[in-house]
Amino acid sequence: MSEEILINVTPRETRVGVVENGMLQEVHVERASRRGYVGNIYKGRVQRVMPGMQAAFVEIGLDRAAFLHASDIVRPAMSTVEEEDSGGNGNGNGNGHVPSISELVHEGQEIVVQVVKDPISTKGARLSAHLSIPSRYLVLLPHARTLGISARIEDEVERQRLREVLGALIGADAPEGSRLGYIVRTNAEGQGAESLAFDVTYLGKVWRVVQENIARAKVGERVYEELSLPLRSLRDMLNDDIEKVRVDSRDTFEKVTKFVHKFMPQLDDRVEHYDGERPIFDLYGVEDEMQRALKKEVPLKSGGYLIVDQTEAMTTIDVNTGAYLGSRNLEETVYRTNLEAAQAAARQLRLRNLGGIIIIDFIDMNDEEHKRQVLRMLGKGLARDHAKTTVYPMSALGLVEMTRKRTTESLARQLCEPCPACNGRGVLKTAETVTYEIFREITRAVRQFNAEQLLVMASPSVVNRILEEESAAVAELEEFISKSIRFQAEEHYSQEQFDVVLL
16 A cells, blocks of 8 residues: 655645545644644643532633543553553543542642643633653653553564563563553554663653653643644654655755654655645645545545535434446445445545544445445444544444544634534525515514615525515515615625615
């Protein structure tokens, strides 16, 4: 599989695209005016304790107070841990008794916390008191005293080897209070002791600097900042499978080269500066793919299509056969469409960075083996996703419920805002509906106020409809209220907008 990372840099925006076999699979955007906070560590102050929610709101210097749940303060004692690659903040949810939030923190208390979810929509950032600092192959858990291996490393012999190598490096037999906790990331599979030793040393230095920053920081100050998007992307994604990293900015190329040389010297030759005439994202068709990723409808090669609908509560993906009539019978047509849809849905989740609860409505299938194959195809498509996903069995209605870990806003929410005409509803009232609203408003206005004449200002589509199709109704209304009504088309009015002015 050919895989490349493209880094496009402009003064106010950086974008990273992951292209596999010529197709965009992932895109990340970071703007100078709105850099994300995930991974940053702050010295905060507890603003409000909410016993009913088992949570506290913490002031960390952002626009809104951030949310800290009791389970993100308490970590159960354990000697090993199975974590995702981010390592981040295995919070021990559901592991034993979680004390009351009132026993853990109090208002006015200073507390060191890490952002695990950016502020999304109207919600403040989500915090954890379980700090974690990632490097290339490891994640440092300074307060956990654990030694864990990523669950994605499945070979038991390799897991044991890594555990022994890391145990020797950090002195696993040392007194518990004197050592730090670590998780071995998926990237470490097959790596030697030297690579892990480098990361242990690096993380030790970073943690000493963080401790010094904590000691002198004031409330609301950042004591550790996550890497910028290009460096973060390479730390998390650059491996032997990546053929090339192409960077279109000389300055960023130099920073990337230094970073790769320091942490991944064996991959030095993969990084290239792109100085072509054509913009790098145009060359690979990334711009077009990003535009398509903002649309609801996703066409399938077979003639079928997906409808992707993102709401506050969940994302739904509806599968339709469309014009596909390629098989001998209906069951086979449905099966082929669902197989293609499973693959496409997995790609869209990653490309659009959709998180939270996701429901995929596959076309009904009767054959149990077909259902199993469709689920297998979905799982295969999600296997390369860096975000943690959990897929549940298909329901009797053909629905697949799944979750995908969300740490940042989706692509659409980063790049778009709600339509001012419909306020994000996605639909507008028809010209007919607005016409009758205007008639009711006229009747209401003349009962309340005295006026000789009325002026109605509305969008051209509504005014045209009234004058062409409702002229008889207007005449009746004028007779009923004993007033004359004048209509004026306003180009800048949306279809739902109108004003009734008394003259």
